[in-house]
Amino acid sequence: MESLLSHITYPEDLRKLPKEQLPQLAKELREFIIDIVATKEGHLGASLGVVELTIALHYVFNTPDDKLIWDVGHQAYGHKILTGRKEIFDTNRQLGGISGFPKRSESIYDAFGTGHSSTSISAILGMAMAAQLNDKKNRQHIAIIGDASIASGMAFEALNHLGSTNSNVLVILNDNAIGIDPSVGALKKYLTNVKKGIAKDENIFECLNFHYTGPLDGHNLNTLVSELDHLKLVAGPKLLHVITTKGKGLKKAEENQVTYHAPGKFDKLTGELQKKPIVANEPQKYQDVFGHTLVELAQKNKNIVGITPAMPTGSSLKYMMEQIPDRAFDVGIAEQHAVTLAAGMATEGLVPFCTIYSTFLQRAYDQVIHDVAIQNLPVIFCLDRAGIVGQDGATHHGVYDIAYLRCIPNMYIFAPMNETELRHMMYTAQLGLNHPIAIRYPRGRGVQKKWQTPFEKIEIGRARELKKGSEVAILTIGHIGNTVSAVIEEIAEKEKIGHYDMRFIKPLDKKLLINIFKEYKHIITIENGSKISGFGSAILELANELGYTQKIHILGIDDIFLEHGTVEQLHEQAKIDQLSITKQIKMLLNE
Numbered sequence: 001m002e003s004l005l006s007h008i009t010y011p012e013d014l015r016k017l018p019k020e021q022l023p024q025l026a027k028e029l030r031e032f033i034i035d036i037v038a039t040k041e042g043h044l045g046a047s048l049g050v051v052e053l054t055i056a057l058h059y060v061f062n063t064p065d066d067k068l069i070w071d072v073g074h075q076a077y078g079h080k081i082l083t084g085r086k087e088i089f090d091t092n093r094q095l096g097g098i099s100g101f102p103k104r105s106e107s108i109y110d111a112f113g114t115g116h117s118s119t120s121i122s123a124i125l126g127m128a129m130a131a132q133l134n135d136k137k138n139r140q141h142i143a144i145i146g147d148a149s150i151a152s153g154m155a156f157e158a159l160n161h162l163g164s165t166n167s168n169v170l171v172i173l174n175d176n177a178i179g180i181d182p183s184v185g186a187l188k189k190y191l192t193n194v195k196k197g198i199a200k201d202e203n204i205f206e207c208l209n210f211h212y213t214g215p216l217d218g219h220n221l222n223t224l225v226s227e228l229d230h231l232k233l234v235a236g237p238k239l240l241h242v243i244t245t246k247g248k249g250l251k252k253a254e255e256n257q258v259t260y261h262a263p264g265k266f267d268k269l270t271g272e273l274q275k276k277p278i279v280a281n282e283p284q285k286y287q288d289v290f291g292h293t294l295v296e297l298a299q300k301n302k303n304i305v306g307i308t309p310a311m312p313t314g315s316s317l318k319y320m321m322e323q324i325p326d327r328a329f330d331v332g333i334a335e336q337h338a339v340t341l342a343a344g345m346a347t348e349g350l351v352p353f354c355t356i357y358s359t360f361l362q363r364a365y366d367q368v369i370h371d372v373a374i375q376n377l378p379v380i381f382c383l384d385r386a387g388i389v390g391q392d393g394a395t396h397h398g399v400y401d402i403a404y405l406r407c408i409p410n411m412y413i414f415a416p417m418n419e420t421e422l423r424h425m426m427y428t429a430q431l432g433l434n435h436p437i438a439i440r441y442p443r444g445r446g447v448q449k450k451w452q453t454p455f456e457k458i459e460i461g462r463a464r465e466l467k468k469g470s471e472v473a474i475l476t477i478g479h480i481g482n483t484v485s486a487v488i489e490e491i492a493e494k495e496k497i498g499h500y501d502m503r504f505i506k507p508l509d510k511k512l513l514i515n516i517f518k519e520y521k522h523i524i525t526i527e528n529g530s531k532i533s534g535f536g537s538a539i540l541e542l543a544n545e546l547g548y549t550q551k552i553h554i555l556g557i558d559d560i561f562l563e564h565g566t567v568e569q570l571h572e573q574a575k576i577d578q579l580s581i582t583k584q585i586k587m588l589l590n591e
Helices: 019-040 045-049 051-060 077-085 120-133 153-162 186-196 221-231 251-255 286-298 318-323 335-347 358-373 401-406 419-431 480-489 510-519 535-546 567-574 578-589
Strands: 067-071 141-146 169-175 211-217 238-243 304-308 328-330 351-357 380-384 412-414 437-440 464-467 472-476 497-501 504-506 522-530 552-557
Touching (some): 019 045, 019 051, 019 077, 045 051, 051 141, 051 169, 051 221, 067 120, 120 169, 186 238, 221 238, 286 318, 286 351, 286 380, 335 351, 351 358, 351 419, 358 380, 380 419, 401 437, 401 504, 401 522, 419 437, 497 510, 510 535, 522 535, 522 578, 552 578
Parallel strands (some): 067 141, 141 169, 169 238, 304 328, 304 351, 380 437, 412 437, 472 522, 522 552
Antiparallel strands (some): 412 504
16 A cells, blocks of 8 residues: 555645545554654654544644644654654754754744643633734634643643633643653543543533533544534634543553653564663662652651652652652642642641652742742752753753752752762751752762662761862862763873862852862862853852952853753763863863
C-alpha cells in the first residue's frame, strides 16, 4: 500500500484525503513517531495517545487560521509532523534542531509555547477574546488539555472565566488518567466516575456553563471527525471529553506508561528498552540520594513529611510514598498549593520537605514569599534539576532559582558539591532551622561511589577551603565544583590556584571571603545559573560593600534563554565547561 504520510507536508494536504483513509494515516503517523523516538529519544507515550485526535483536529479545523494549543506540549509530536516539520523531525530536541515542545518562533502552526502545563485554556481564551475584538468571529479556538493538567489551579481559573463569556472556545479534555505519573485527586475520581457512568447527576463542566460532549473514544476517527464537525457549529464555550490510552500502538508503552513517557532508546518493533552498559559502582543520581535519604531521616523523625507536585518518580519521592505512604503526598500539578500546603504543615510543627524542580518552583513564587518567607516558616525546598537540564530546553532549565530566591528575606540557599553534602544538609535542616531553606542540586549523577556515610551537622553559612592558592581564587557553588577540581589538577601552576566550595549562596561566609579578598589578586566565581543576580553577583556586592576593588570574573549563564541540546553542549555554550574554565584561569595566571 502506498504511503499516505509521504504525501502530506501541511494540513491542507491532509484535508484532501477521504475520511476512510484517515485510519491508515494514523497507523503510519504512529509508526513514524516510534521509528524516530526509538533512536533519537524524546517524549513518546503522550504523542502516541493523541495520534487520531491530532489528525481529526487538523482535518476538521482550518489551521493555522483556527488556533490550536497543546497542553502540555509532550503530546505535540504528531502535530509537528503534520505541520511542515516531518523532514526535520529527526532533529527533535537536538542542538540546533526543532524543539520538543510547541514554539511560536518555530512554526505558525504553534499558536502558543507550552513546555509547562495548564496554560492552554487561559491562552486560548485570550486569543478568542482578541478575535472578537478584531471582528474575526468565525475563527475557531481549540485547547487540548490532559486530565492531570486540567486539575491545576490556573486551568480552573481559566475555566471559571471562560464559562462566563460567549467566547468561541473548544476545550478538549484528553483523559488518559496519567500525566507523567498517574493522575491524583478528587477530579480524577470524578472523571473516572463519568467514564463509568456513575457520576452524580450534575456535570461539573455543564455547571460552569460549557456545552459538554462525551466521553468519546479518542481513537475512533469517524466519531472524532463527526463530533468536531458538529462542535464547529456550536457557539460559546464547549468541552469535549475524549478517552485515550497513553502509549497507544506500542504494547510496552501502554503497559508501562510512566517509563515510556520518555523512555530513552528502545527497539521500535518490540518496544524493549535499550540496555545501558552497567558501570560498576556508578554514582547515584542526586534525586535518588534525596529520595533514599528522606526515607532514612523520616524513619527516625516522625514529623518529617514529603510533598511533590505531580513528580514522585522524577523527584524520587516515590521511595517515601512506597515505604511511609501516610507522610508522603503527591498533590498533582499544583505548585502553588504544594508550597502553601507545606507552609501550613510547618505552622503545626511538621518538617515539610517540598521537592520540586527548580523550573516549576517559578510557578509558586508568590507563595514562597507570601506564605513561607514573610512568616519565616522553616519549609525545606529541595530543588531538583537546578542548572542546565539539557534537551527539554528553555522552559525547563533551572537557571534562575538563585537569582529569584536570593532577594527574598529569611531565605537560606544551599548547593551541595556532592551527595554527602546533600545528605548532611537534609539532616541539618530536619534538626530544626529558624528560616526556610532551598537546597539546589542538578539533574544527573553525583561523584561519590560511597555516599551513605554517617550524618553530620553543617554550620549554616560556612564554606569550605578545598585548596589553598596564592594568585587566583575560584569560588564555586554546587556540583560544578567537581569540574573545577578536575580542571585545577591539569594546570601546571596549580599551586597558585585556590579553590573554595562556598556551599551557601545565602548567607555567605563573610569571614572567609574577607580573607580571600585580602589574599588573592584575581577571583573567579562559577555557577550553573544566571549571572544576573546570581551567586557571582552576591560576591561582587559583598566586595563592593567591604571596599575591595579587585576584578571579580563571573562565569555563568548570560542574559539569554538557552535552547535545547545536551548538557555538555549547553555548558560549552555558556562557557562553564572544562575547556572554557581552563582558558579563563590560564589567562589570569598569565596577566
